Amino acid sequence: MHCASGAESCKGGIQFTRFQTPEGFRDLAPDDVAKYLFVEGEFRKIFGLWGYREVRTSSIDYFDIIRGGAGEGFTDSLFKVQDYDGKMLSLRGEVTTQIARMLTSKARDEGRLFYISNCIRYLETRTLLQREFWQAGAELIGGRTVAADAEAIALAIAALQSLGIGDVYVDIGNVALFQLAADSLGIGDNCAIRRAVASKSIDDLRKLTESDRIKEALSYMMMKRGGPEIVREFSEVTGVGKEYPEYFDGLFALLDAYGCRGRVTIDLSTLREMKYYNGTVFDIYSGGLGVPIGGGGRYDCMMREFGLEAKATGFAVSVDLCVRLIEKGMGKGFGGGAKEVPARIMYRDGFQGEAVLMARRFRAEGKACTVEEFDESKEGFVVGPDGIMAWAGSGEDRKVEGRR
Amino acid sequence: MKGIIIAVPNKGRLKEPACRLLGGAGIKRIDDERAYLSNTTAEAVQILSVRAADIPVYVYHGIADMGITGRDIISETALEVYELADLGFGACDLVVAVSADSSYRKPSDLPSGSKLATEFPNVAKRYFNDLGVQVEVITLRGAVEIAPVLGLAEAIVDLSSTGKTLEKNGLKTIGTIMTSSARLICNRISYKTNYARIKALVEALRRGC
Secondary structure, three states: OOOOOOOOOOOOOOOOOOOOOOOHHHOOOOHHHHHHHHHHHHHHHHHHHOOOOOOEEEEEEEEEHHHHHHHHHHHEOOOOOOOOOOOOOEEOOOOOHHHHHHHHHOOOOOOOOEEEEEEEOOHHHOOOOOOOEEEEEEEEEOHHHHHHHHHHHHHHHHHHHHHHHHOEEEEEEEEHHHHHHHHHHHOOOOHHHHHHHHOOOOHHHHHHOOOHHHHHHHHHHHHHHHHOHHHHHOOOOOOOOHHHHHHHHHHHHHHHHHHOOEEEEEOOOOOOOOOOOOOOEEEEOOOOOOOOOOEEEHHHHHHHOOOOOOEEEEEEEEEEHHHHHHHHHOOOOOOOHHHHOOEEEEEEOOOOOHHHHHHHHHHHEEEEEEEEEOOHHHHOEEEEEEEEEEEEOOOOOOEEEEEE | OOOOEEEOOOOOOOOOHHHHHHOOOOOOEEEOEEEOOEEEEOOOOEEEOHHHHHHHHHHHHOOOOOEEEEHHHHHHHOOOOOOEEEEOOOOOEEEEEEOOOOOOOOHHOOOEEEEEEEOOHHHHHHHHHHHOEEEEEEEEEOOHHHHHHHHOEEEEEEEOOOOOHHHHHEEEEEEEEEOEEEEEEEEHHHHHHOOHHHHHHHHHHHOOO
């Protein structure tokens, strides 16, 4: 290899050991997979109980379709490849846009869908997420806005509770109400003000504007936490969004009925990254972790992008972070299924066929087993000239039971 | 009562004023000076002493619930944390500076491909990206102001409170990227799950500012 700089590191190309995976990617060993399967299994059960049907979206999609749905800023973080005809493709980085597309074509009659899927994005790994991460999500299409929003929030909480994570909370905001207030205050797309609101920096806000009206309205938005009374007061302070108090009253009444009282809080500075949200949005979190476990919200506008006049809301939670929470002892454990050890059937010379017959009987009865050559250091059943015997491994009293 | 951990710089210009502010609010370390995590005179409040540059990381991950560090450092790490108060002290500007005899008068005058030395590579890259000027960023760990004299870089991005250090090293400021000061930051989840206590703490610390 020619190397103009003559640097030592150029000699072998990129340096890595053969044990490494690329940064942000990893292999899951059987014990890890068992944990993931447990979490995914609980989610499948809950989503099924709520009448949701599972979908699988394609791993690779047209970049332009995803950009149309999820927005420019987000698509910067997608892994991209080029198709043989020059079209730009991207690896699945989120699922909601794909589901919106599916609803306009393959799943026109569906109203409740869920997925459990890996996604790949150029994320900085220091933010707890790997660049390949697993998420579970549900999408609810149609229905009355308030009823659907309440169902999505309640299902997100129920899904996490099914893992035994008791410490689950949801913060609710509304991007449409935020936009109404921003327009009425004349701050439109002022990035510095939005940043101040998102980081709850009252002092930055005070420096960014002279207007007492803006300061009062936005301080209220940033600092208040509570129930629907927050929205009523906010609407009175700003004079915008007169219809929102009634909506939030209805939402909270339904969330009460779902048993979510004490778990949901309105924080009007809750905003989300994707541009497709256009109504109520929410963050899902647990006291056991420093970052949100998931989130979601209403995205009727994106449905319109795909030519469908339909309402839609949904959410996604991180399977990786759920596994991490249970590992930290915040859940009910991994259900004991994490380490199911198959029985070992060992054969002595000439008795392999008999061992296989025995394995067939085991499996027919639903018992897991493997067939291996006899090894006196291992435990299992031994098939040999003495018949079948249970073997306790090397050490004292090996022969436990004989059977012809 | 659920405990609160506050991360405080263990050295540097923010350490003393941060400790004074906390002391004024009745939060004083009581354990050995060398202990990273110390109990305090306040009930269920611990102080974590770490480098100012690492404080956003500890707070982002929820290891510490709150922290005191510079706005410049928060911007550099670009981690999402709440900034609940501007504590006022540690005020300085993050500036772009070049040799005093240089003809460049503003950052956008720098030609594409200019070398730029800094302790704040992420902030510098974002700033020059937004200006549409491509610069080659060289990350240093200190004494950035000598880079132009030694010929390592044409410009620097560095903190300046009075401008004297820059002047002494034959440099002039041609632009300010941001004004920084010490901030009281908070983990986004701790804020929600421990709202009443954190709110009370913020109010107590604001009174001391």
